[in-house]
Amino acid sequence: MVKVAVGQMTSTSSKLQNYQVCARLAKEAREAGASFLALPECFNFIGEHWREAVEAAEPLTGPSMNRYCSLAREHGMWLSLGGFQESVPPEPVSPARHTASTEEAQESRQPVPAAESHRSKVFNTHVVISENGDIRAAYRKIHLFDVDIPGGPVLMESRYTQAGREMSVCDDSPAGSLGLSTCYDLRFPEMYTCLGMASQVVLVPSAFTVPTGEAHWETLLRARAIETQAYVIASAQVGQHNEKRASYGHSLIVDPWGKVLADAGSEESPCIRTVEIDLPKVDEVRRGMPIQEHRRAAGPLFAQQLLGDFADLRQPAL
Numbered sequence: 270m271v272k273v274a275v276g277q278m279t280s281t282s283s284k285l286q287n288y289q290v291c292a293r294l295a296k297e298a299r300e301a302g303a304s305f306l307a308l309p310e311c312f313n314f315i316g317e318h319w320r321e322a323v324e325a326a327e328p329l330t331g332p333s334m335n336r337y338c339s340l341a342r343e344h345g346m347w348l349s350l351g352g353f354q355e356s357v358p359p360e361p362v363s364p365a366r367h368t369a370s371t372e373e374a375q376e377s378r379q380p381v382p383a384a385e386s387h388r389s390k391v392f393n394t395h396v397v398i399s400e401n402g403d404i405r406a407a408y409r410k411i412h413l414f415d416v417d418i419p420g421g422p423v424l425m426e427s428r429y430t431q432a433g434r435e436m437s438v439c440d441d442s443p444a445g446s447l448g449l450s451t452c453y454d455l456r457f458p459e460m461y462t463c464l465g466m467a468s469q470v471v472l473v474p475s476a477f478t479v480p481t482g483e484a485h486w487e488t489l490l491r492a493r494a495i496e497t498q499a500y501v502i503a504s505a506q507v508g509q510h511n512e513k514r515a516s517y518g519h520s521l522i523v524d525p526w527g528k529v530l531a532d533a534g535s536e537e538s539p540c541i542r543t544v545e546i547d548l549p550k551v552d553e554v555r556r557g558m559p560i561q562e563h564r565r566a567a568g569p570l571f572a573q574q575l576l577g578d579f580a581d582l583r584q585p586a587l
């Protein structure tokens with residue numbers, strides 16, 4: 270048995286205040302005997318305007334992440350930090366282009382342009398830090414939330430976010446092997462089918478909107494737990510962040526049979542919930558109903574049968 274904690278908070282645009290909240294939650298989690306704490310998407314920053322996210326971006330080696338690495342080390346605790354605004358490194362410039370642009374710059378006496386377009390976007394990165402303070406996994410959110418929510422706000426994540434292209438698993442945490450995902454990814458079950466093959470615990474740090482959270486959050490999380498036969502740990506933002514933005518809350522931990530073990534509800538003061546997870550239960554559920562073994566090469570095969578050989582299958586962004 271290993272005790273894990275899920276944290277719930279209301280981030281603002283003050284990185285320092287957000288850090289103080291996270292540090293308090295980490296201390297509480299440690300005192301409750303947890304060796305792992307999951308904190309939600311935007312744990313470090315949530316702004317009012319998308320431009321602020323770009324301005325807030327830092328590399329994984331920057332001051333914010335250094336602080337969280339020290340926090341993990343201080344408490345000897347693993348941290349899952351969903352949704353860090355990571356600056357997109359400039360693309361390596363090919364020698365030929367480099368020479369040309371340098372010459373051009375010298376001619377016009379202008380500074381060499383430094384991959385400006387890449388600076389204007391961030392990655393939405395979910396980071397896992399070990400108890401030694403080492404970054405053990407970094408997953409850059411693949412599915413971007415460009416949605417005009419009925420009865421809610423319009424969010425255009427791709428305006429300021431560059432989509433990731435790779436999935437990520439961290440296979441040696443005290444809470445078992447971890448499959449990393451973030452928020453809107455939750456609506457793309459094929460991703461979890463893959464993560465489930467490689468992990469015992471699936472992480473879904475989020476900042477779900479209120480209307481979509483009410484309608485879908487718990488159902489989707491329980492479905493992902495049932496389909497993957499893995500624990501699901503979903504940390505969530507809650508409440509009003511600023512005039513424009515509010516989140517649904519209900520940080521959940523779900524077991525591999527789909528049972529909700531903890532639910533932080535819509536509690537607005539920062540809080541944690543802790544649960545003892547029983548990793549052998551993952552194998553037990555998988556042995557009892559071996560759906561991985563029963564899986565057929567269903568996706569491409571069925572789509573072809575249904576739509577014909579020349580099916581215009583939309584290619585995922587992977």
Ligand SMILES: O=C(O)CNC(=O)[C@H](CS)NC(=O)CCC(=O)C(=O)O
Nearest residue numbers: 311414424426452453476477478481
């Ligand atoms: O923009 C940021 O600051 C960080 N990113 C987020 O909060 C993202 C994109 S706006 N939110 C979601 O994916 C909500 C998904 C959701 O609510 C649903 O699927 O229903």
